[in-house]
Amino acid sequence: MARNYDCPVSEATSELSAPERREALKELLTQARGCTRCSELAATRKTVVFGAGNADADLMFVGEAPGASEDEQGLPFVGRAGKLLETLLGEIGLERSEVFITNVLMCRPPGNRDPLPLEIENCQEYLMRKVELIQPIVIGTLGNFSTKLLRGDPTGITRLHGQPEVITLGRRNVRLYPIYHPAAALYTPRMLDTLREDFRRIPELLALGPPGQPDPLESSAAEPAIEPPPPAETDDDPSLDQLGLF
Numbered sequence: 445m446a447r448n449y450d451c452p453v454s455e456a457t458s459e460l461s462a463p464e465r466r467e468a469l470k471e472l473l474t475q476a477r478g479c480t481r482c483s484e485l486a487a488t489r490k491t492v493v494f495g496a497g498n499a500d501a502d503l504m505f506v507g508e509a510p511g512a513s514e515d516e517q518g519l520p521f522v523g524r525a526g527k528l529l530e531t532l533l534g535e536i537g538l539e540r541s542e543v544f545i546t547n548v549l550m551c552r553p554p555g556n557r558d559p560l561p562l563e564i565e566n567c568q569e570y571l572m573r574k575v576e577l578i579q580p581i582v583i584g585t586l587g588n589f590s591t592k593l594l595r596g597d598p599t600g601i602t603r604l605h606g607q608p609e610v611i612t613l614g615r616r617n618v619r620l621y622p623i624y625h626p627a628a629a630l631y632t633p634r635m636l637d638t639l640r641e642d643f644r645r646i647p648e649l650l651a652l653g654p655p656g657q658p659d660p661l662e663s664s665a666a667e668p669a670i671e672p673p674p675p676a677e678t679d680d681d682p683s684l685d686q687l688g689l690f
């Protein structure tokens with residue numbers, strides 16, 4: 445399935461080195477921290493939960509939205525669902541620090557309500573830019589919100605989980621792998637078994653390597669390049685490294 449987004453990616457993104465992409469990710473983080481696109485979320489959040497992990501990860505996870513613990517700590521998946529995610533990663537020989545974990549929304553919806561369509565739309569540009577900069581081979585979408593968003597289709601996770609497909613995001617093809625949200629498996633043993641089974645396929649998906657990429661000439665003709673966000677003023681902000689986000 446080809447899913448094309450208006451993605452703030454410059455023509456040169458795919459030619460950037462890993463350190464250059466990491467620097468650009470840090471600029472994006474600085475920008476995100478000041479984001480006020482969703483007035484309610486900006487007024488009620490404690491932190492912007494940008495995402496964390498390896499900025500050059502082959503495997504990226506996209507969850508739904510930060511909860512209370514994530515909002516407190518500024519890091520994704522640090523509560524019970526996060527512990528389960530770490531356990532499942534450990535079972536396939538991966539550590540959290542090797543992958544990049546983020547969410548559809550970077551701010552906690554008050555009372556943990558569902559993300560609103562406008563909030564998803566507002567945050568989508570950031571998510572797409574993260575994908576462009578990290579260049580993962582596999583994106584594991586955790587649950588309905590990220591699966592529906594990245595596939596651009598309302599089909600739910602129950603029908604899709606465990607079925608990888610190659611999709612086009614911006615100018616890159618990635619292997620999308622829908623799986624249940626770990627929070628849903630916390631209290632349902634059968635769902636946990638399924639999640640565990642689906643996790644076991646991740647190493648073989650990673651071993652396939654990146655899918656074939658679109659012809660850069662064709663894709664740039666099809667999609668006009670949108671300028672990346674302007675460079676952050678606080679480029680050398682030491683807190684970016686001290687936080688150990690990526």
Ligand code: URA
Binds near residue numbers: 508510519520525547
């Ligand atoms: N659930 C999510 O979807 N994301 C988090 O970061 C934590 C819980």
